[in-house]
């Protein structure tokens with residue numbers, strides 16, 4: 001019996017386990033009611049009286065040793081999860097540093113929110129486009145300079161696959177599968193083959209709006225523009241429309257707002273004119289409606305398109321376009337208090 005006890009002592013000193021389940025299996029093997037050590041206690045009855053003292057002590061030591069060893073194994077496994085003694089859970093937590101929205105996102109969301117109050121809903125389209133949606137459907141002549149490689153990034157030619165140069169392409173995408181009334185606003189990124197400088201970038205952001213229904217008139221366009229300008233730049237803002245040309249609108253106009261820095265008095269920002277240009281607009285050319293499957297004898301519409309960077313510059317006086325894409329936190333953190 002003494003030999004058995006000694007050999008078990010050795011085995012127990014060597015025990016190891018790699019997970020909780022193994023530790024439990026060892027406990028059952030040695031310490032449960034039918035475990036090896038308990039069975040030895042059962043045999044203790046048969047030990048001759050003169051050996052009882054010695055063997056009894058040895059058995060108790062063995063049992064304690066086994067219990068200790070198994071507890072050690074269990075602790076070793078959970079110690080990786082134990083909490084640092086120095087951790088003070090009652091301490092006030094250090095503040096979590098909040099991020100800030102990108103200024104272009106702030107302004108884009110504001111534009112969307114203003115137009116959604118007029119019943120416009122957001123429509124999106126792909127940045128990789130075909131010639132039809134970016135140019136042909138929008139009444140661009142075959143030899144229009146915008147189709148030139150110098151302005152447009154082509155991915156392949158014949159069939160033409162290109163990066164959209166404006167979000168007006170979303171107009172034709174929506175019109176070709178929706179009948180009026182259509183009242184959409186299309187925010188998105190656009191690409192042009194420009195040398196990068198403080199005033200130009202090869203990608204930027206636009207928001208396009210389109211309204212097509214029966215009897216949509218230039219007066220509707222003007223009222224929408226005035227509402228937008230006042231919501232965006234304040235209730236004192238004035239607007240003026242200058243005749244312009246876009247292939248997809250007729251008549252076309254460019255809209256200026258009274259300079260929001262000097263209130264129209266004239267400053268270096270508005271080049272002392274009191275006005276700054278903010279967007280292009282016009283009545284949708286009947287050719288565009290017809291090309292997209294909308295009967296121009298029944299329906300008319302207006303469209304407008306603006307650069308998000310331009311509006312952001314006016315609101316926040318960002319002087320260099322490149323700052324929008326540099327991800328410099330010193331710049332971005334300044335928009336923390338904006339929404």
Ligand code: DAH
Nearest residue numbers: 166168280281282303304305
């Ligand atoms: N697509 C024009 C551009 O990229 C902007 C524009 C002008 C959009 C007039 C319009 C519009 O919808 O009516 O310069």
